[in-house]
Amino acid sequence: MSLDQHYYAATVTWTGNRGTGTSSYRDYGRDHDIEFAGLPTLKGSADPTFRGDPHRYNPEQLLLAALAQCHMLSYLHVAAQNGVVVTAYSDRAEGVMRLNRDGSGEFTSVTLHPQVSVADPAHAEIAQSLHTRANQLCFIARSVNFPVHHEPTTDVASAPVQG
Secondary structure, eight states: OOOOOOOOEEEEEEEEOOOSSSSSTTTSSEEEEOOOTTTTEEEEEOOOGGTTTTTOHHHHHHHHHHHHHHHHHHHHHHHHHOOOOOOEEEEEEEEEEEOTTTEEEEEEEEEEEEEEEOOOOOHHHHHHHHHHHHHOHHHHHHSSSEEEEEOOOOEEEOOOOOO
């Protein structure tokens, strides 16, 4: 494998057999475990709309989280490259999924709402513009077939109180 390729492996194991397998739509659970070597197991299920457990992560949530996480990591990278000191970052991501009459569905868009704090007021404008470059670099955003929009806000971190 070259330095240009990275390999990822996950194991997904269905744990929702209630004794009769998939004998009918209502007879099986959607629970499953998501495992990556050396990491804690994620407990997954379907969205509650599709008979899933609301106390477990569903694939739609994990896709949304992956997009927000990837954008954040790409953004922090370009901020450091450009000498912008980010002191805080959070995002309230939202996704829209459309269900089709044939039972299929797809995401039609995701909007990220990153809130960034920077140390230097002079960097607020460039900090805001770096979201475009971060989107261009984000591996996950480049891999999906729907638009990933950004509605960022940038503020200046308040100075620590001297005591």
